[in-house]
Amino acid sequence: MKLIAGVDIGNSTTEVCIGSIQDDGSLRFLSSSCSVTTGTKGTLTNVEGIITALKEAVGQIDKRIEDLSLIRINEATPVIGDTAMETITETIITESSMIGHNPNTPAGAGQAVGLTLNIHNLDDYSRTGKIKSNNDYILVVDKEYPYSKIAKIINKYSSNYKIVGLILQADEAVLVENRLDKKIPIVDEVRGVDRIPEGKLAAIEVAYPGETIRMLSNPYGLATLLNLNPDETRAVTPIAKSLIGKRSAVVIKTPYENVKENVLPAGEIYIESLEGKNYKVTIDTGAEKIMEIVSQVDSIKDIHGQECTNVGNMFSRIKKGMAEVSDEDEIIRISDILAVDTLAPVPIAGAISGETGMEKAVGIAAMVRTKMLPMERIARALRERLRIYVQVAGVEAVMASIGALTTPGTRLPLAILDLGGGSTDAALIDSDGQVRSIHKAGAGEMVTMLIQTELGLSSRATADEIKKYPLAKVESLYHMRLENGAMKFFEEPIDPRLFGQVVLLHPEGLVKIDEEDISLEKIVSVRREAKKKVFVTNAIRALTEIAPDHNLRNIPNVVLVGGSALDFEVPEMLMDELSNYKVVCGRGNIRRQEGPRNAVATGLVMSYVGEG
Amino acid sequence: MEIDKKLIEEIVRAVIEEVSLNQEPGNLSSKKEDLGQISVGNFLSGKKPASRGTNPKEVVIGVGPAFNTHIHKTINGLDLSEVLDNIKAGIEEEGMIPRVVKVFKSSDVAFIGIEAAKLSGSGIGIGLQSKGTALIHQRDLYPLSNLELFPQAPLLNLETYRAIGKNAARYAKGEKVTPIEGRNDPMTRPKYQVKAAVMHIKETELVNRKQVTIEW
Numbered sequence: 001m002k003l004i005a006g007v008d009i010g011n012s013t014t015e016v017c018i019g020s021i022q023d024d025g026s027l028r029f030l031s032s033s034c035s036v037t038t039g040t041k042g043t044l045t046n047v048e049g050i051i052t053a054l055k056e057a058v059g060q061i062d063k064r065i066e067d068l069s070l071i072r073i074n075e076a077t078p079v080i081g082d083t084a085m086e087t088i089t090e091t092i093i094t095e096s097s098m099i100g101h102n103p104n105t106p107a108g109a110g111q112a113v114g115l116t117l118n119i120h121n122l123d124d125y126s127r128t129g130k131i132k133s134n135n136d137y138i139l140v141v142d143k144e145y146p147y148s149k150i151a152k153i154i155n156k157y158s159s160n161y162k163i164v165g166l167i168l169q170a171d172e173a174v175l176v177e178n179r180l181d182k183k184i185p186i187v188d189e190v191r192g193v194d195r196i197p198e199g200k201l202a203a204i205e206v207a208y209p210g211e212t213i214r215m216l217s218n219p220y221g222l223a224t225l226l227n228l229n230p231d232e233t234r235a236v237t238p239i240a241k242s243l244i245g246k247r248s249a250v251v252i253k254t255p256y257e258n259v260k261e262n263v264l265p266a267g268e269i270y271i272e273s274l275e276g277k278n279y280k281v282t283i284d285t286g287a288e289k290i291m292e293i294v295s296q297v298d299s300i301k302d303i304h305g306q307e308c309t310n311v312g313n314m315f316s317r318i319k320k321g322m323a324e325v326s327d328e329d330e331i332i333r334i335s336d337i338l339a340v341d342t343l344a345p346v347p348i349a350g351a352i353s354g355e356t357g358m359e360k361a362v363g364i365a366a367m368v369r370t371k372m373l374p375m376e377r378i379a380r381a382l383r384e385r386l387r388i389y390v391q392v393a394g395v396e397a398v399m400a401s402i403g404a405l406t407t408p409g410t411r412l413p414l415a416i417l418d419l420g421g422g423s424t425d426a427a428l429i430d431s432d433g434q435v436r437s438i439h440k441a442g443a444g445e446m447v448t449m450l451i452q453t454e455l456g457l458s459s460r461a462t463a464d465e466i467k468k469y470p471l472a473k474v475e476s477l478y479h480m481r482l483e484n485g486a487m488k489f490f491e492e493p494i495d496p497r498l499f500g501q502v503v504l505l506h507p508e509g510l511v512k513i514d515e516e517d518i519s520l521e522k523i524v525s526v527r528r529e530a531k532k533k534v535f536v537t538n539a540i541r542a543l544t545e546i547a548p549d550h551n552l553r554n555i556p557n558v559v560l561v562g563g564s565a566l567d568f569e570v571p572e573m574l575m576d577e578l579s580n581y582k583v584v585c586g587r588g589n590i591r592r593q594e595g596p597r598n599a600v601a602t603g604l605v606m607s608y609v610g611e612g
Numbered sequence: 613m614e615i616d617k618k619l620i621e622e623i624v625r626a627v628i629e630e631v632s633l634n635q636e637p638g639n640l641s642s643k644k645e646d647l648g649q650i651s652v653g654n655f656l657s658g659k660k661p662a663s664r665g666t667n668p669k670e671v672v673i674g675v676g677p678a679f680n681t682h683i684h685k686t687i688n689g690l691d692l693s694e695v696l697d698n699i700k701a702g703i704e705e706e707g708m709i710p711r712v713v714k715v716f717k718s719s720d721v722a723f724i725g726i727e728a729a730k731l732s733g734s735g736i737g738i739g740l741q742s743k744g745t746a747l748i749h750q751r752d753l754y755p756l757s758n759l760e761l762f763p764q765a766p767l768l769n770l771e772t773y774r775a776i777g778k779n780a781a782r783y784a785k786g787e788k789v790t791p792i793e794g795r796n797d798p799m800t801r802p803k804y805q806v807k808a809a810v811m812h813i814k815e816t817e818l819v820n821r822k823q824v825t826i827e828w
Contacts (some may be wrong), residue, residue: 105705147701171778174705475786477752493752496759500788517788 003030003063004070006604007050008399009378011041011421012563016053017601018061018068027609029591032598033057042076042374047381065386072393072604073382075375079335079367079439081422082321083449084314087344087361088266088284099167099196100216100242100249101353102517103189107177110185111205111215112164113225114138116198116252119145122157136164138202138250142193143170151179158182165204167250169193187248192352201226201253207246216251217243226253242348242357266362267309269337274299283311283362287339290362294337295541302333303366311364318366338365338442338541340533345456356456363450365442365534367423397427397437399603402610404559405429406602407588414557415543416588416599417574419535419564421445426542428555440542442534444564450530455518462513466527469504469511470568473520480510483524528569535570536577543578552578558585565596620661620824627823659826662713665733671703671780674715674728675828677818678742686744687807688766690773698770699738699746702777708734708784710777715739716823719815722756725749727825734784738776743811744768748780759783760792766804767795 002021007014017032033056039045050073054065114136117125122139125131141150147170154163158181166176166186173188185206190196203225205213215221219240223233236251243249266283269290273279281293283305294300305312319332343358379390393399397416404416413430421444427437444467452463474480477493480503494510502520503510513523540552548554558578560571571587578585588596665672673696680692700710713731715724725739729751736759737749744765747758762768762776772792779789 105707172701172705174707175701178704477750493757496750496753496757499750499759500783500786502788 002069003058003067004072004605004608005054005057005068006399006601006608007053007071007073008396008598008600008604009037009041009046009050009073009076009375010563010600011037013037013597014046014049014053015598015601016050016057017598017605018057019605021609025609027606029602029605031057031060032594032601033060034597042378044378044381046378047385050378050382051385065388068386068388070608071382071386071388071390072608073375073379073390074396074399074600074604075392075394077396077423077425077439079369079423080322081365081367081441081443081445082318083363083365083442083446084318085342085344085361085363085449085453086266086283086310086314087346087359088310089360090346090349090357099187099190099251099352099355100213100246101189101355102247103171103173103187105171105174106185106187106206106248107173108183108185109206109208111203111225112136112138112185113201113203114162114164116140116167116196116200116202118198119150119153121198122153126157126161131161133161136162138165138167138204139163140167140193140196140198141169143168147172147175148179150176155179155181165202167193167196167204185248187250190250190353195352196250197252197254202250203253204248204250206248212245212247213243213249216240216249217246222251226251228253242355267306267311269303269305269311269315271297271303272301273297274301283339287341287362290337290339291537294339300335302335303337304334311362314364315366318364319368322366322368332368334366334441335369336367336439336441338440338446338534338538339363340365340442340446340450340537342450342454342533344453361453363446363453365422365446367439367441369439393604394607395435395437396600397425398429398435399607400561400599401427401429401435401603402606403590403599403601403603404561404588406591406606407559408592409584410557410559413548413555414559415546415555416559416561417539417543417585418562419443419539419560419567419570420562424535424538424542426539426546428546428548430548436546438542438546440538442538446534447530450533451527454526454530455515455523457515462515465504465506465511466513466523467531468567469506471502471520471523472505472510473502474498474500474510483520528573531567531570532573535564536573539574540577543583552581552583555583558583559588559596560586561588561590561596561599563597617661617663624661624824624826659714659828662731662825662827664731665711667709667733669707669709669784670711670733671708671736671738671777671784672728672732673699673703673710673712673738673740674724674731674825675712675740676719676721676724676742676815677714677716677820678719678815679714679740679828680742682814682818683742683811686742686765686768687804687811688744688768690744690768690770692742694770695740695744695773698773699740699777699780702774702779703781704777706778706781706785708781712828713825714828715825716818716820717825719812719819721745721747721761722749722758725758726751726753726755729753731825732784736780736784738780741765741812742815743808746773746776748776748783750783760789762792762794764794764796764800765808766800767797 006017014037015034018030033053035053038049117137119141168188171189173186205216207213219237271279305315340363344361345356346359348355348357375392383390415428418425424440424443429435448463471483472480479489501512503512565587575585590598703710715727721739721741725747726749728737729749735751740746746762748760749758775792782789
């Protein structure tokens with residue numbers, strides 16, 4: 001009897017599978033283990049992690065490492081990936097003409113139109129007769145005035161003058177409203193009240209509870225309230241657009257067109273094919289067009305961007321970053337990209353109350369082929385440490401396919417899908433045992449980037465955790481509502497710091513998301529969208545390419561392997577999508593017991609038998 | 613329940629009568645010893661025992677025994693009425709209803725806070741010591757655990773108190789709260805230690821375990 005070990009060094013975990021070859025040549029699997037990869041994949045520091053994993057695996061069957069007769073390690077996939085994001089539009093307010101934001105507690109609901117009037121001038125103007133009793137006024141109040149005084153002033157003047165709306169600098173809308181005789185819409189928390197021009201026609205709107213504003217986010221609504229002609233209506237469209245989804249807003253009519261949506265000179269992407277043909281595509285045509293062009297190119301030699309443009313800088317940044325990681329003097333050539341349309345909250349230049357606009361952006365994941373990772377060096381180091389024969393055996397994708405075949409219910413031809421961090425890898429093993437594999441740019445890291453930008457998160461780590469774990473909202477110290485609507489109760493009161501918070505169901509306990517004011521529903525929808533945009537798109541892209549005749553229907557089985565197959569929702573999303581093509585798709589269950597893990601390690605042991 | 617309430621009311625009436633028979637609330641500390649009972653002075657007159665609220669929009673602020681009767685300013689000189697007004701304004705701005713009670717059972721901010729929380733319709737209460745230390749409490753918590761604590765009273769200003777009111781109201785609504793910006797100064801402790809001790813002793817002298825919490 002002979003003991004052999006298969007070792008798979010992954011980006012995050014090192015997996016081991018131990019099998020024994022009986023005297024009659026048959027194979028039995030004895031144990032497996034999984035430990036953290038030490039250092040960057042493909043470097044000598046990996047040895048420690050391998051030994052830890054081996055010890056654990058042999059320990060389970062009461063053996064020592066010295067009892068092993070052979071260790072087989074994988075030949076790692078020679079691709080590295082990177083991501084970048086660039087906004088392609090920007091909104092600029094050139095004069096203080098609008099306010100649109102979501103104060104926590106505006107007051108009064110509805111809309112009003114009137115001339116802006118500063119509260120400081122109210123006494124003077126009423127004495128000199130500058131205020132006409134037949135005009136409507138919107139009062140602008142800075143935070144020098146406490147709520148009780150504001151209410152008193154308005155109650156005093158409202159009998160003679162028509163004060164129809166109120167813009168406050170302080171967060172006191174409800175306080176003022178509670179003290180008013182006649183209710184009017186009030187927008188508060190407007191930081192730059194001093195920049196609001198006086199004597200201009202302004203429209204103010206506060207949404208009804210649970211709704212967003214309707215009139216000011218509609219160009220015709222603005223035209224109605226401010227008496228605009230067709231040309232002016234066209235000019236205010238960017239204002240209306242940037243107010244969509246707000247709970248309160250003010251629009252001030254000034255004689256100039258003063259909110260602009262600039263389309264930034266985003267630049268072009270140039271794709272060079274191996275046959276020497278050149279393709280180009282402008283980035284502001286959007287991700288769909290870019291991906292269409294990419295799919296037309298048979299084999300990509302390199303991709304770069306137009307110099308001195310956003311996309312040009314983006315590609316040179318990606319290439320520079322990759323050159324540092326790959327630590328080789330070869331020329332970095334991008335062999336694949338995935339472009340995704342997204343929206344990023346960007347502070348509007350010149351805004352009065354710190355408004356942000358959702359700007360169009362394109363996220364790009366790029367992938368570079370590098371030379372083989374120095375697995376031989378690791379094998380040699382391991383051999384010296386353990387005095388056991390160590391062999392580098394087989395391409396990762398091939399090994400994974402062989403391992404995946406141990407999943408019950410599969411048959412040839414079989415495709416595997418490994419959704420990793422930097423790249424999406426697919427391999428197809430056909431009925432003759434031939435394996436074809438492919439790597440596509442864009443995977444987990446891209447999802448993290450999309451979540452981070454769309455939610456406007458300050459930390460990448462938070463975005464990564466949002467990607468990995470389901471959410472819940474703590475409603476009291478004794479219960480929380482899970483994102484699927486179910487309720488969960490606790491025996492003991494939970495940490496008061498989590499009260500009212502949106503939390504992640506981390507295996508080690510609840511983790512709160514340290515960002516302000518993002519609702520659970522919003523996070524869930526952004527997370528699911530990001531996963532769909534990257535994983536589903538890429539799965540289809542990769543599988544189509546390796547499928548016989550490039551037709552997905554020719555693949556009967558798709559097995560998801562690797563860490564990302566453990567994701568709590570991605571496998572279901574892929575299953576949903578692939579069932580449209582009558583493909584059986586699901587999480588692998590390697591050797592009926594390992595789940596989607598250990599495919600490569602298992603394949604390494606099995607292929608030894610195959611090699612005889 | 614009703615009998616309890618009646619009993620309490622009676623006791624309070626009796627106490628008030630007794631106290632008003634005696635002279636001014638000047639030499640309180642000496643009174644305390646010979647009475648061994650309630651000796652909080654005639655400021656109790658006209659005040660009702662605090663009842664437990666049923667309105668889920670209610671946030672109760674519990675103040676210490678010396679609040680605005682024996683101590684009128686916080687440790688850093690803020691007027692206690694203004695402090696209370698700002699906390700109430702913060703609660704009101706969030707659409708909730710503030711109610712103030714005075715606690716005599718303890719001068720400890722945590723116990724004042726939990727007493728307020730237990731009387732509160734929403735279950736959220738704010739404890740406020742006369743020297744300015746504050747916390748937000750929830751009735752299901754242990755007294756010494758709490759939702760938020762603002763321990764360095766000398767560094768709190770009126771805006772902080774407004775923010776404390778707002779946060780308490782948001783807890784009551786089950787909303788996410790915004791962390792309150794706090795200042796920190798390592799010299800606060802040595803600088804204010806004596807003053808804090810004196811103020812706390814003064815407040816503690818007025819503690820009477822048998823005196824029910826009253827509406828303030």
